[in-house]
Amino acid sequence: MPESSVPSRTLLLTGAAGGIGTLMRGLLPAYGYTLRLFDATPIEGEPTAVTADLGDKEALREAVDGVDAVVHLAGISLEAPFEKILRSNIEGTYNLYEAAREAGVRRVVNASSNHAVGFTPLPGPGGPPVPVGTPHRPDSFYGLSKAFGEDLAQLYWDRDGLETVSVRIGACFMEPTSVRMLSVWLSPGDAARLLVAALSARGVGHTVVYGSSANTRLHWDLSTARALGYVPQDDSEQYAEKLLAEHGELRPGDPDHDLLGGSFCVDPPQWPY
Numbered sequence: 283m284p285e286s287s288v289p290s291r292t293l294l295l296t297g298a299a300g301g302i303g304t305l306m307r308g309l310l311p312a313y314g315y316t317l318r319l320f321d322a323t324p325i326e327g328e329p330t331a332v333t334a335d336l337g338d339k340e341a342l343r344e345a346v347d348g349v350d351a352v353v354h355l356a357g358i359s360l361e362a363p364f365e366k367i368l369r370s371n372i373e374g375t376y377n378l379y380e381a382a383r384e385a386g387v388r389r390v391v392n393a394s395s396n397h398a399v400g401f402t403p404l405p406g407p408g409g410p411p412v413p414v415g416t417p418h419r420p421d422s423f424y425g426l427s428k429a430f431g432e433d434l435a436q437l438y439w440d441r442d443g444l445e446t447v448s449v450r451i452g453a454c455f456m457e458p459t460s461v462r463m464l465s466v467w468l469s470p471g472d473a474a475r476l477l478v479a480a481l482s483a484r485g486v487g488h489t490v491v492y493g494s495s496a497n498t499r500l501h502w503d504l505s506t507a508r509a510l511g512y513v514p515q516d517d518s519e520q521y522a523e524k525l526l527a528e529h530g531e532l533r534p535g536d537p538d539h540d541l542l543g544g545s546f547c548v549d550p551p552q553w554p555y
């Protein structure tokens with residue numbers, strides 16, 4: 283496996299106007315990165331941001347030109363009709379990888395999701411955490427597109443030597459807002475730390491990691507993320523008392539208790555068009 287280059291410094295950030303993109307725009311520059319922003323939605327106060335969608339191959343070619351790495355957050359991040367997922371997440375991610383390959387970009391950090399493996403049963407108390415090698419079991423067309431993205435990344439590594447860290451993100455928000463999120467929460471600060479580790483580690487080939495903080499109620503294996511140098515600093519447990527008082531403990535029979543993707547398995551939230 284070839285060693286990757288020195289830590290990447292100029293990044294293309296796709297999905298820069300989205301929830302995680304907005305948080306990372308605020309946090310990544312402090313780590314010394316220069317960001318080139320890309321989103322289908324114009325970003326106020328960012329006149330140099332590229333406003334284009336992932337179907338625009340020419341815009342993607344220009345956007346990747348000269349960058350050291352890509353942090354790919356763009357796309358639909360909830361459930362949607364298959365045709366829309368196909369265009370945005372499947373064809374769009376392919377277009378991005380093609381542009382990156384042609385431009386000789388060395389590394390992509392790809393936003394995958396826990397919903398690529400959403401139908402995986404959760405371990406009971408004391409059971410082993412879910413490993414990254416667990417088979418894909420998408421819980422939605424959205425999760426299916428994330429499973430595709432991981433396989434696409436593997437192909438571009440095996441065939442073209444383009445490295446990727448695929449991050450199966452849990453739920454990245456300022457605070458957890460449900461009992462399920464006590465397990466899958468990724469604090470914004472830890473998200474930045476994880477991205478920096480994924481950008482800086484050497485020789486990643488295609489590595490899949492779960493993306494969460496060091497939550498007391500964690501039920502997946504963070505060891506591949508830690509092996510990149512990720513040292514999470516947050517734990518959702520500080521919010522547990524309040525959330526449990528509001529919602530109660532999860533019980534068997536509730537998808538949030540039984541399945542990794544929780545309620546996405548039965549009623550995935552829809553992308554707001």
Ligand code: 15L
Nearest residue numbers: 359360395396397452453466
């Ligand atoms: C995701 O992949 C979604 O993009 C995000 O909005 C959350 O709902 C998260 O999963 C989750 O599992 O809570």
